[in-house]
Amino acid sequence: MLALLVPLRKSVMFATCLLLLVGCRSQTSTADDSGSSRAIQNKGSDTLVNIALAWAEAYQQVEPDVSIAVTGGGSGTGIAALINGTVDIANASRQIKSDEIEAAQKNGITPVEFVVAIDALAVIINPDNPVDALAIDQLADIYSGRITNWKEVGGRDAPIVLVSRESNSGTHVYFLEEVVRKGDSENTDIFAAETLMMPSSVGITSEVSRNPNAIGYDGLGYVTKDEKIIAVAESSDAPSVLPSIESASDGTYPLSRNLYMYTAGEPSDTIATYLDWIRGPEGQQIVAASGFVPITQE
Amino acid sequence: MIDLAQIVKQRYEAGLIRFRGLSQTWKQQNWAELGIETLIRGAGISTIFIVGLIFLFLVREGLPTFLDIPLRQLFGERWYPTEGYYGLWPLIVGSLVVTAGSVIIAVPLGLMTAIYLGEIAPPWQREILKPLIEMLAGIPSIVLGFIGWMVLAPLIQDLGAPTGLTAFTGALILAYMALPTIISISEDALYAVPKEYRDGALAMGATQWQTIWRVILPASRSGLMMGVMLGIGRAIGETMAVMMVTGNAAYIPKLGLDVPFSPVRTMTATIAAEMGEVSQGSLHYNVLFGIGIVLFLITFAINSIAGRLIGQVVRRRGGQL
Numbered sequence: 001m002l003a004l005l006v007p008l009r010k011s012v013m014f015a016t017c018l019l020l021l022v023g024c025r026s027q028t029s030t031a032d033d034s035g036s037s038r039a040i041q042n043k044g045s046d047t048l049v050n051i052a053l054a055w056a057e058a059y060q061q062v063e064p065d066v067s068i069a070v071t072g073g074g075s076g077t078g079i080a081a082l083i084n085g086t087v088d089i090a091n092a093s094r095q096i097k098s099d100e101i102e103a104a105q106k107n108g109i110t111p112v113e114f115v116v117a118i119d120a121l122a123v124i125i126n127p128d129n130p131v132d133a134l135a136i137d138q139l140a141d142i143y144s145g146r147i148t149n150w151k152e153v154g155g156r157d158a159p160i161v162l163v164s165r166e167s168n169s170g171t172h173v174y175f176l177e178e179v180v181r182k183g184d185s186e187n188t189d190i191f192a193a194e195t196l197m198m199p200s201s202v203g204i205t206s207e208v209s210r211n212p213n214a215i216g217y218d219g220l221g222y223v224t225k226d227e228k229i230i231a232v233a234e235s236s237d238a239p240s241v242l243p244s245i246e247s248a249s250d251g252t253y254p255l256s257r258n259l260y261m262y263t264a265g266e267p268s269d270t271i272a273t274y275l276d277w278i279r280g281p282e283g284q285q286i287v288a289a290s291g292f293v294p295i296t297q298e
Numbered sequence: 299m300i301d302l303a304q305i306v307k308q309r310y311e312a313g314l315i316r317f318r319g320l321s322q323t324w325k326q327q328n329w330a331e332l333g334i335e336t337l338i339r340g341a342g343i344s345t346i347f348i349v350g351l352i353f354l355f356l357v358r359e360g361l362p363t364f365l366d367i368p369l370r371q372l373f374g375e376r377w378y379p380t381e382g383y384y385g386l387w388p389l390i391v392g393s394l395v396v397t398a399g400s401v402i403i404a405v406p407l408g409l410m411t412a413i414y415l416g417e418i419a420p421p422w423q424r425e426i427l428k429p430l431i432e433m434l435a436g437i438p439s440i441v442l443g444f445i446g447w448m449v450l451a452p453l454i455q456d457l458g459a460p461t462g463l464t465a466f467t468g469a470l471i472l473a474y475m476a477l478p479t480i481i482s483i484s485e486d487a488l489y490a491v492p493k494e495y496r497d498g499a500l501a502m503g504a505t506q507w508q509t510i511w512r513v514i515l516p517a518s519r520s521g522l523m524m525g526v527m528l529g530i531g532r533a534i535g536e537t538m539a540v541m542m543v544t545g546n547a548a549y550i551p552k553l554g555l556d557v558p559f560s561p562v563r564t565m566t567a568t569i570a571a572e573m574g575e576v577s578q579g580s581l582h583y584n585v586l587f588g589i590g591i592v593l594f595l596i597t598f599a600i601n602s603i604a605g606r607l608i609g610q611v612v613r614r615r616g617g618q619l
Contacts, residue, residue: 074575077575080574080575083577103580167380167572168571168575190381193376193388193550196545197545197547210452210462211455214461
C-alpha cells in the first residue's frame with residue numbers, strides 16, 4: 001500500500017506542477033503584446049455583461065486583431081476569477097471587498113479599479129400592483145421581513161413575495177448595503193429568509209412580470225415593459241424619484257452606483273488601450289445606448 | 299507425524315530434487331495469469347479507489363466546516379454565508395422535502411406504469427410505449443427545468459400559491475426525471491419472474507389482479523426496490539432543474555399542509571449557485587464542500603439501507619430473485 005502511495009504522490013505532484021506551468025503560461029501570454037492576435041478574457045457582473053458584449057463587439061472594428069471573450073456569472077464570480085488568475089478584466093457592479101484584495105495579494109495580484117459606467121438600480125413590481133412609490137425605509141422593512149403584506153405600504157391585502165439576485169451578484173451586495181442596511185455600516189440586517197434567490201437577471205424580471213405580489217430589483221437597463229418601475233424616496237419626507245439617466249447622473253435618484261472593471265495589476269498596453277477606449281466618448285455612447293448612465297467626462 | 303511438504307522443500311532447496319520442465323511452463327503460465335489477474339483486479343479496485351479519493355478530497359476541503367463552526371450554528375436556521383450565517387438546516391430540509399415529494403409522486407406512477415407495461419398491455423402498445431419512455435430518460439435535465447420554469451410554475455401560481463417557484467414544482471420535475479429509471483428497471487424485474495408463476499396462479503383460479511398483487515409483485519420485490527432506489531438517487535443529486543424551479547429561498551417552511559407550496563433551497567443548488575463566487579480556501583468555500591460531505595453521507599445511507607433491504611429479501615427467498 002505504501003509502495004502504491006509513493007508513485008501516486010509523485011504523479012500528483014507532477015500534475016500540480018503541470019497545472020502551475022500552464023497557469024503561468026496563460027498569464028504571461030496575456031501580458032505579452034508582441035503577437036499579432038491578442039486575447040482579453042473578460043468576466044463578471046451580469047449587470048455589465050450586455051454593455052461589455054457591446055463594447056467587445058464595437059472594439060472589433062477599432063482594433064481587429066484584439067479578440068475579447070466576455071462571460072457573465074456575477075461580480076463575485078468575476079472577482080474570484082481575477083483572484084485565481086483566470087481572467088484579465090473582472091467586471092463588477094460593486095467595489096472589491098478588502099478580503100478579496102487580501103486574497104488577490106496572496107496570489108501575487110494587485111487589483112486595479114476603473115469606473116466604466118453608472119447604473120441606476122430600479123425597484124420593480126408587477127404592473128397590476130397599485131403601489132407607485134416607496135421610501136428606502138419601507139424597502140428595508142420589506143426586504144428584511146418586517147413588512148410582509150402589501151396593505152402595510154398602501155397596496156392590496158396580499159403577501160409580499162421578495163425576489164432577489166443570488167449573493168454572488170454585485171447588485172445583491174449593493175442592495176443589501178444601501179437599502180436593507182440603509183447605508184449604515186453598523187447595521188447587520190440581512191435579507192429575509194423567504195427571499196427567492198434568482199440565479200440571473202432574467203429570473204427576476206420574469207418572476208416579477210408574472211407574479212402580481214412580487215417585488216424585485218434590477219439594473220435599469222434590464223427592465224422591460226412587463227414590469228412596473230416604482231419611484232424611490234431617500235426618506236419618508238423626501239420626494240419620490242423615478243430612475244432615469246438624468247436623475248441618476250444628477251444624483252437625485254438615491255439608488256445609483258458606479259460599475260467597475262478590475263485588472264490584475266497595472267494593465268498591459270492592449271488592455272490599457274481598451275479601457276481608455278471604453279472610458280472615452282465612443283465607449284460611453286454605447287453605455288447610454290444600453291440604458292445605463294455614462295460617466296461624466298471632464 | 300512426518301511433514302512431507304517440509305521434506306520436499308528441504309530437498310528442493312538443497313538441490314536434491316528438480317522440477318525443471320514443470321517449473322518453466324508453470325512460470326510462463328503464471329506470468330500471463332498474473333497479468334490478466336492484475337488488470338482485472340486493477341479495474342475493480344480503481345472504482346473503489348476513485349470513490350475513496352473523492353471522499354478524501356471532500357473531507358480535506360470540507361473538514362474545516364465541522365471544526366471551525368460550532369455545531370449549534372451549523373444546525374442553525376439561517377443560511378447567509380456572505381455574512382457568516384452557516385446554518386445548513388434549511389438546505390437539508392429543502393433537499394429532503396423536494397426529494398420526498400418526488401418519490402411520493404414518482405414511485406406509485408412508475409410502478410403502475412411498469413405493471414401495465416409488463417403484465418397488462420398488449421404487445422403492440424408495449425412496442426410503442428417502451429421506446430417513448432426511454433426517450434423521456436434522454437431529455438436533458440435543464441430542458442425539463444426550463445419547462446418547469448415556463449409552464450409549470452405559472453400553473454402552480456394559478457392554483458393559489460404565493461409564487462409558482464415551490465418545492466412541489468421541483469418535486470414534479472424530479473419525479474418526471476426519476477420515472478424512466480423506475481419504470482424500465484421495474485419492468486425488467488417483472489419480466490424476470492418465471493412464466494410458471496403466472497401460469498400456476500392463473501391455473502389455480504386467481505384473477506389477473508390477484509396474480510399480479512399476490513404472486514408477481516412479491517416475486518420481483520428486490521428488483522422493484524432497486525428501481526425505486528436508483529430513481530431516488532437520480533432525484534436527490536439533481537441540480538440545475540431544481541435550481542430553476544424551487545425559488546432557492548433558504549428558509550424552513552412552517553409545518554402544515556402548505557409545506558410543498560413554499561419555496562426551498564436544496565443543497566445541490568446551493569453548491570452550484572455559490573461555488574463560482576467563493577475564493578479558494580475561504581471558510582465559505584470549505585462549507586460548500588461540507589455540504590458536499592453531508593450530501594454524500596445521505597446518499598450513502600440511502601444506498602446502504604437499500605442494499606440491506608434487497609439483501610434481506612433475497613436471503614429470505616433462499617437466494618432466488
